[in-house]
Amino acid sequence: MPNILLGDDDEELTQLLQEYLHNHGIECDCVHDGEAVIQKLKAASNNVSAYDLLVLDIMMPKIDGLSVLRQLPNISDIPVIMLTAKGEEIDRIIGLELGADDYITKPCNPRELLARINAVIKRTNAAASEHTPLPESRLHLDQNQRVCQIDGVALQVTGTEFDLLVALLKQKGEVVSKTWLSEHVLQRELQPFDRSLDVHVSRLRKKLQPFHDEPIKAVRGKGYQLVL
Known part of the structure; x- marks a missing residue:
């Protein structure tokens, strides 16, 4: 319970x-x-x-x-x-x-x-029980300990940010729709005026920008793309 x-x-x-x-x-x-x-x-x-x-x-x-x-x-x-x-x-x-x-x-x-x-x-x-292998990347996401590293440097992220990174890394190089991310990471349908997903992605960008100028690319009208 x-x-x-x-x-x-x-x-x-x-x-x-x-x-x-x-x-x-x-x-x-x-x-x-x-x-x-x-x-x-x-x-x-x-x-x-x-x-x-x-x-x-x-x-x-x-x-x-x-x-x-x-x-x-x-x-x-x-x-x-x-x-x-x-x-x-x-x-x-x-x-x-x-x-x-x-x-x-x-x-x-x-x-x-x-x-x-x-x-x-x-x-x-x-997220705690799912351990699908992730593609090679500068990002290392330990799905057991839920620890994030980039180029060997530890990065403090929230649980939602970690799950977003896992979702984007699994489809690295592809544009992942906001609708899909909302349903699979936030576990709810995307609502027209709900900015939650955008705020979570914005926080991640700020944390990753010391390592890459545009770590997560926003594709207008489509979604987000991890480019690290």
Whole structure:
């Protein structure tokens, strides 16, 4: 049974979501400020029953969600789904740039949140168990340890970024459509105004650009091409 951590200062909402998720086979611990989120993750990092996923509200007391995301790389590599206020696109973009895997706007439909949770967990589990040989490249992706290196230099990437690199490397030199990447990496259909995939690719470009001027080429109207 998956075990997630939900950080949100709305206690009534978290109780409702906790009950709903439990009824659908997901255990859920709830905390109500960013400081408690960090404490829980630090404690879980030394425990065999660590969390599978973090659902994180942006607006929280003590430490806000974006500040939690900034600290997260030093604490845990847990995948993250953000909860953001409706219409606050800048928060979603910043959250994705800070390494969040996905987002959902509040007030959220519990059924949609469940679907997003299952999609991220499914992607993470599938990536952990799939070890298809990859083509030769300056990039070395250790699919067991989920470690990325380029020219022997370690590169810190998020779980979603690692999976994007695997998907692009498997089809190195070919243009991979945004629709395919969204369905196979983000585990959902591409929506007209959803910029999640573009933000993840933009982050990867910045990390790879010290090694290549244009490591991932955007082909207008078609998709992305890994050229390393």
